[in-house]
Amino acid sequence: MSFIIKPQDLEEMKKLAALVRVMNTQGHNPATSGNYSLRSKTNPEIALVSESGIDKSKFTEENFLPLYHGTRQMLESYTNTGRKSSDETDIHLTIYQITKANCVLHSHMLDALLFADLFQGKDFATIKHLELLKGFKGVKTHELEINIPIFDNTQDIRNLAEEIKPAILSQPNSYGLLLRGHGIYVWGETVEEAKRHLEVFEYIFKYYLNSARRA
Ligand SMILES: CSCCC(=O)C(=O)COP(=O)(O)O
Numbered sequence: 001m002s003f004i005i006k007p008q009d010l011e012e013m014k015k016l017a018a019l020v021r022v023m024n025t026q027g028h029n030p031a032t033s034g035n036y037s038l039r040s041k042t043n044p045e046i047a048l049v050s051e052s053g054i055d056k057s058k059f060t061e062e063n064f065l066p067l068y069h070g071t072r073q074m075l076e077s078y079t080n081t082g083r084k085s086s087d088e089t090d091i092h093l094t095i096y097q098i099t100k101a102n103c104v105l106h107s108h109m110l111d112a113l114l115f116a117d118l119f120q121g122k123d124f125a126t127i128k129h130l131e132l133l134k135g136f137k138g139v140k141t142h143e144l145e146i147n148i149p150i151f152d153n154t155q156d157i158r159n160l161a162e163e164i165k166p167a168i169l170s171q172p173n174s175y176g177l178l179l180r181g182h183g184i185y186v187w188g189e190t191v192e193e194a195k196r197h198l199e200v201f202e203y204i205f206k207y208y209l210n211s212a213r214r215a
């Protein structure tokens with residue numbers, strides 16, 4: 001199948017690439033870490049996933065690779081180029097499989113790791129009673145609890161991608177998942193919404209970490 005990037009997708013790729021460069025300046029991507037993706041707006045079979053090992057200060061729309069959701073393989077025209085999609089591609093594709101997300105962000109921000117450490121031995125981090133929770137899509141009140149799924153880090157990403165499914169499906173108001181000692185995955189229906197959700201998580205992590213320091 002030949003797939004030509006259409007203007008609608010290119011626009012989103014440029015928008016997300018610009019966000020990646022900004023996020024990099026904010027400590028989300030030390031040492032090439034982090035990965036990013038979009039669901040194609042023009043072809044339901046295709047996801048656009050960031051290339052592995054790219055310095056995120058130099059990230060551009062050229063660093064997205066088209067993959068099939070079904071086979072999880074790159075398009076034929078890319079297979080002999082020596083380029084490779086993110087090592088964590090399976091997590092992105094699983095999130096697209098089971099949610100309405102059209103954009104997935106993966107950050108290695110330090111506060112995500114420190115926050116997960118506050119919930120040792122737990123499968124979820126429960127956050128509650130903060131006005132900023134209304135920054136999450138569909139949340140209309142601070143008077144609720146949101147459970148963020150937490151997983152141990154692993155190099156077996158294929159298996160992890162299967163394990164995250166029931167946890168994500170059980171938490172409709174949670175737009176992220178934490179990997180201990182690794183980072184956070186955040187998603188949204190648009191690039192803007194994913195960015196807003198990331199900002200909510202950043203704020204919540206700071207609040208809980210500062211509260212824990214004070215205690
Ligand atoms: C030095 S980063 C280690 C791998 C990782 O966790 C990550 O987010 C980046 O992996 P990718 O293959 O997407 O570059």
Ligand SMILES: [Zn+2]
Binds near residue numbers: 034
């Ligand atoms: Zn990572």
